[in-house]
Amino acid sequence: MGGKWILGKVIVLFILIIALAGGGLVWFDYLNVIDAKSILSPIYRLIGRDGRTQGLAQTDEALSLDAERLAARLEALELRELELEKQEQDMQGKHGEVEQMAQELEERQKALEEREKSFNDIVQAAETKSSNIEQFARYLTGMPPQNAVGIMSQQDDQIVIDVLRKTEEIAQAEGSASIVSFWLSLMEPARAAELQRKMVGRPPSLN
16 A cells, blocks of 8 residues: 555656646747747647747848848948949049040140241251351452352352342441442343342342
């Protein structure tokens, strides 16, 4: 009799321990301390209730929020990248415009330098020609008139005209009589008339 009583007491204690363990397991699962849904799902189905889904819902919601945040960050990064690419393209365009303007300015500078050089060459040539004509005129004035006329008869009309004009300028500057008329009188009449016509009809050349 005493043995049966002890056995019954043990069985009751064992059932009580299992009940307490099961209740604790359910309570901890409810508090989200542990995840026992896989173990308790048969019991939930036995009593006609669904297992706990709150943890999963919260996890899915958190993952969804993280995904949205990540997507927003990625979108912001893409927009920033596009903006940087546009700025780079604009900078390249402006750099190209600056290079083109610099090239145009360089070409204009070269053109101006070439014009200045050409002008200086013309002025220098005119000064050289004027100096040569003056030396030639003084050389002819210092020799016998007949010899001077013979030399001028072999020259181009424009050179002779420049010499005659320069000779008159020198005579006026020095206050002496010009020998130009006497030279013309010693030339052939047709040549002398042609030279006088050209001297009247043409402006003074660069001399």
